[in-house]
Amino acid sequence: MVLLRFRTWTARLGVLALAAGAVVAASASGTSAAPLPEGSADHYAGSQIGKHEGGTRTARPAKRFAEVPGMDVSSHQGDVDWRRSWDDGARFAYVKATEGTGYRNPKFAQQYNGSYDVGMIRGAYHFALPDRSGGTEQADFFVDHGGGWSADGRTLPGAMDMEYNPYGETCYGLSQEAMTRWVLDFSDRVLQRTQRHPTIYTSANWWNRCVGGSVHFGRTNPLWVAHYADALGALPVGWDFHTIWQWRAAGLFPGDQNLFNGNAEQLLSVALG
Known part of the structure; x- marks a missing residue:
C-alpha cells in the first residue's frame, strides 16, 4: 500500500x-494570452451607455423647438434602406467608421454613401478605445478610413464616441487628467487634418466621471449627447448647449434615433462649418 x-x-x-x-x-x-479584440459590430454609439445607464422611451419627445430628426448606424444594422429612412423623415446620419486602430466598419461604404445619395447630411464617427493607443494615433486611423470632412454642405464633422469601456474598467484605467489629454490629442489631430473640431459623443454620467471639466470642450467641439429619458436632462460638464440628442436606442429609423437642436438651415451651417 x-x-x-x-x-x-x-x-x-x-x-x-x-x-x-x-x-x-x-x-x-x-x-x-491572445489580446482582446479591437472592434466589434456590437460596439456602436450608445451600446455601452444603454447597458450601464438604461432608459427607454415609447414615443418621440415633445417638440419644443425646431428640430431635425436623424439616425446613427454601424455594421450592427447591416445594409440600410436609406430611401425608406428618408421617406420616413430622417435628414441626417452618423455612420461608424472605425474603432481603436484595428477595426473598420465593413458596411461603411454602403451606409456612408447611401445616406448621401438619398440627400441626407451625414458624418462618420470613431469608437474610441483610449487604453489601446494614443489619441493622435486613433485620430489618424479614423481620418484615413472615412473620418474626413469636405465643405460640400453634406458632410458633418467627424465624431469621437467616448463611452463606457466594452472590455473592462469604465474609464479605461485612465485618470481624468490622462483622459482629458487623450481627448485633446484626438481632437487636435482631427482639426489639423480636416480643419474641423470633431463632434464629441458621450453621456453626462460617463463624461463627468471619466473626463471631468478641466477643459471647456464646449467652446470648440459640438456635443452629441446620449440620454434615454423623457427630458434631455443635465449636459456633460463643459457644454452650455447640445447640437444633437440621441434620445432613443431604437425606433422608426434603423439604429439610434437622434434630434438635431435646430432647423434645417442650422443643420446645414454645422455641415458647412
Missing part, C-alpha cells in the same frame, strides 16, 4: 513538472 501511494505521488509530481516545463517553455518563446 505504501509503495502504491509513493508511485501515485511520484506520477503526480511528474505531471506537475511537465506542466511547469511547458509554462517555462511558453515564457521563453514569448507566447502569451
Whole structure:
C-alpha cells in the first residue's frame, strides 16, 4: 500500500513538472494570452451607455423647438434602406467608421454613401478605445478610413464616441487628467487634418466621471449627447448647449434615433462649418 501511494505521488509530481516545463517553455518563446479584440459590430454609439445607464422611451419627445430628426448606424444594422429612412423623415446620419486602430466598419461604404445619395447630411464617427493607443494615433486611423470632412454642405464633422469601456474598467484605467489629454490629442489631430473640431459623443454620467471639466470642450467641439429619458436632462460638464440628442436606442429609423437642436438651415451651417 505504501509503495502504491509513493508511485501515485511520484506520477503526480511528474505531471506537475511537465506542466511547469511547458509554462517555462511558453515564457521563453514569448507566447502569451491572445489580446482582446479591437472592434466589434456590437460596439456602436450608445451600446455601452444603454447597458450601464438604461432608459427607454415609447414615443418621440415633445417638440419644443425646431428640430431635425436623424439616425446613427454601424455594421450592427447591416445594409440600410436609406430611401425608406428618408421617406420616413430622417435628414441626417452618423455612420461608424472605425474603432481603436484595428477595426473598420465593413458596411461603411454602403451606409456612408447611401445616406448621401438619398440627400441626407451625414458624418462618420470613431469608437474610441483610449487604453489601446494614443489619441493622435486613433485620430489618424479614423481620418484615413472615412473620418474626413469636405465643405460640400453634406458632410458633418467627424465624431469621437467616448463611452463606457466594452472590455473592462469604465474609464479605461485612465485618470481624468490622462483622459482629458487623450481627448485633446484626438481632437487636435482631427482639426489639423480636416480643419474641423470633431463632434464629441458621450453621456453626462460617463463624461463627468471619466473626463471631468478641466477643459471647456464646449467652446470648440459640438456635443452629441446620449440620454434615454423623457427630458434631455443635465449636459456633460463643459457644454452650455447640445447640437444633437440621441434620445432613443431604437425606433422608426434603423439604429439610434437622434434630434438635431435646430432647423434645417442650422443643420446645414454645422455641415458647412
